[in-house]
Amino acid sequence: MRVWNMLWAVERNLAGVAAGLCILAMVFITVGGIFGRYVLHTDLIPGGYNLIERVLFPLIVFWALPIAHKEGLFPRFELLADLLPRRGAMAVGAAVLAVEIAVYAAILYFSGTFVAKATASGRTMQIGTDTWPLWPVAVMMPIAFLLMLVEMLRLLWSDLTALRRA
Template sequence: MEGKIDTLYKGFTKIKNGGLVLAGVAVFLMMAFIVVDVTLRNLFNASISGNYEIIQRYLMPLAVFPAIAITYSSGLMPKITMFVEKLSEKAQYIINMLLLFLEIFVMILIFYYSWKYAVQGLQAGVTFPAGGKMYPLYPVLFLVPIGFALLMIELVFNIIKELMKNPFSSKTT
């Protein structure tokens, strides 16, 4: 059973790494847009039309939401379990499990409502103006629920891993 979970998690890690690459490309494109825009302004008194709006509406969400799961799994986000390290192993286990289930419940809520919002945006054909043109916003709206879905999957793997190292088993402490 543990080998199957590890195999599944390795596959999921590839998806998380793909999200990290996508976020990195978005950051690089943001930097490139800004450098080109500043250069054009200073040297040619011109600007990329809609630069700010495209960065804000497309690239910033691409830089954040695909990388949420890998950020969580790497330990960059603070966790309350850091404060219970002095407790017994069993108490730590119980608190950690409660927090994991609470976190997954919150992620389910965020996923549900952000998915609902994205679907409404898709149905309404939400757009934004940039440089005299209208650009679709609804594709980017789906990044939020996808990012939180990846985070939910990460949490499910964490719950499975915690269940596998149950301190209430028959070993002596």
Template sequence: MTFWRWIDRLEGGLASVGAGLCLFLIMMITVIGVFGRYVLGMDLIPGGYNMIERIAFPLLVFWAVPLGHRQGSFPRFDVLTERLPAALSRALTALVLIVEIAVFMILFWYLARFAWEATLSAREMQIGTRLWPVWPVMLMMPLAFGLMLLEMFRLLWKALRGGESGKTGLASGR
């Protein structure tokens, strides 16, 4: 299996299985919480809102973002580049990608530092009356940004080599 196919499978698994399970968990916690509160008059899942807010929703987002970026769901600067000559289009695409990479590398650096410090300190959060470790959730942030950076570098390499400018991995047949 090639490196890019392995990355595709990792991103697909994180998005479909991980984010899908998180979405299902959010729906179940919400339905059970509403049923308990309004029908039974009691909180069936103490700290349910905190579970959604601090665990399930961040995981859903950070597991789905790399696949969304690879599939081209993120805004792209391609309205102008499609109307330019090929050489100028590639140069502009490369310039935009370099700026994107710089911004995401800065974000990645700070997220990785934050996640590492949270891991070293065994950072916890209160959900209901218990303390749960939060550092495993925080480790997903640099993973997501790292996967996005890999895709951006791949697209930059393609633009510099003269490949299809502005196309994402799926559209260009990776």
């Protein structure tokens, strides 16, 4: 159980603290850019829009994915299960979860492959007039999908255990 509590703490901290800091940075960059443009008639934060678009917003999304799945904010495809008896509903739920696991495992594989190739090739992104390495942002994709996959495997295990007991 300590492992699950530790994983859930990582998910909460990524979604709450890290994503919250990204949103705060987005606010400061936006306000600073507007203030500089309209009051000082200069660009205070060169590449601010690129920084928000290519760094901060993707980080917010990928850091929020695991906690959003854990909290049940993703659409569930178990509408048919409500019409079935309890055991049938549990079986449909487990089957749907198994398909989701297969899909997210494929996404994890391909995003991990993309990050490995991008890191090996030294891929960069343009922020303003500079280029920044892509890997610090891109590595968050497989981490998020791995956290989601671990949670889904835990849910599948508990569903299969409950189905066996029913």
